[in-house]
Amino acid sequence: MQGVVFLGHRQLELMTFPDPQPDPDGVVIEIKASGFCGSDLHHYRGERGASLSSKSPQFLKDRGLTADEPIIAGHEPCGVIAEVGENVDPKAYKKGDRVMVYHYDGCRYCHQCRSGWVQMCDKGSTIYGQTAHGGHAQFMKAPAKSLLHLPSDVSYSAGAAVSCGTGTAFAAIERLDLSARDSLAVFGLGPVGLSILQLAKAMGIATVAIDVSADRVARAVEFGATAAYNSNEVDPVEVILEWTGGRGVTAAIDSAGAAAAKLAAIRSTATWGRIGFVGIGPSLPLDVTTDLILRQRTVIGHLTFSDVSMDRCVRFVAQNGIDLDKQFTDRWKIEDAALAYQEFDKQLAGKACFEF
Structure with missing residues (x-):
């Protein structure tokens, strides 16, 4: 063979x-x-x-x-x-x-x-x-x-x-304990991100999708996103806060791996927000006190x-x-x-x- x-x-x-x-x-x-x-x-x-x-x-x-x-x-x-x-x-x-x-x-x-x-x-x-x-x-x-x-x-x-990819997306959703009560931001719209959108739609979860690729953003709604934005054109944290009436989403998943996407995933969540890191990438310049402790946020690292x-x-x-x-x-x-x-x-x- x-x-x-x-x-x-x-x-x-x-x-x-x-x-x-x-x-x-x-x-x-x-x-x-x-x-x-x-x-x-x-x-x-x-x-x-x-x-x-x-x-x-x-x-x-x-x-x-x-x-x-x-x-x-x-x-x-x-x-x-x-x-x-x-x-x-x-x-x-x-x-x-x-x-x-x-x-x-x-x-x-x-x-x-x-x-x-x-x-x-x-x-x-x-x-x-x-x-x-x-x-x-x-x-x-x-x-x-x-x-x-x-x-x-x-x-x-x-x-x-x-x-x-889809198995990783499903397991990340499980670990974050997501359900229809949640609003979810998805950063990175490769196969893992698209799978998250498809699975979340089937679970009744409202999603906002973020990517730097205009083509991927254009396809996001087709895959179940409630809203989608190009982070080269808008500040993702600002548009997500606007989308949620200033509160932030209850959960976010980064499947892009970029440091900027990970920071935005954290900062776009509400108080008590849950964040899952799936994308592997560089180290993160994180202000633990401001970004996590004072907002009671939980961050999960997730592998397959x-x-x-x-x-x-x-x-x-x-x-x-x-x-x-x-x-x-x-x-x-x-x-x-x-x-x-x-x-x-x-x-x-x-x-x-x-x-x-």
Whole structure:
């Protein structure tokens, strides 16, 4: 089979790999859709691609890896079980099942793993597409314990979206305990931000959307925003205060990662406001006393999602008929991987994926 390998410095290679065989407790998935994520660009643009050279010798030894081993990219895989290991319970997973992959694996024994937050594993987590082969290939090997069933009325590309961006959005909403009683400001309208808007609309939450891209702002209402503004043209804090009659929103989520967006997310919330930071970015010049203590605000740092939250997310999407497919503006064949990532690197369009 062929798989996409990031070499770094905006270079990738379509390499040939042996077709995988399932481990006794695992499966092989025939990939139907493999999404692109903004975090992939760190490896695409970086010095070493998805290299293992930054991992400790013990990490590599425990997993039977070497530092120079090429890794197939893609941590948003979705497809059909093609082969099943001998120890896998057929009542749980069988050949032909439609599945998503929770793209982390850990020791499964520590407190974090047992709570479902495998990416927080005390011994260090494996990340498919970064430290183990991912979904940018025709086939992918994975432990059966990392699988979740894909509802029949959710497409493979929508399942790929849930496998990272939409799953992250849903879990952030859960952690902020949002409901229809809230008003929500969303900073950054990439796939995570758009997912927040779609999910929030289904929950009855009024939202105001902020971005620096005129095209993304123009699409925000289509995705469920009550109002949308370009922060290159207006002061986002001022317009949000005006939108809320001077009180501020009860909650805000930053998925942009920029320091200015994070500060605006804090300062646009009301007293007792809750703020979720999803976007990874630079350090923040924050006046803790004025911005937090004197306004009784709560700030939460949020990293992706647990496996149980991912399951709740895909079921919520199915039950509410949320059209995640409209996030996708580009669908590619793996043979066009070089051009696909050149276009994705521009960050001008919507979500992208490989389809097989």
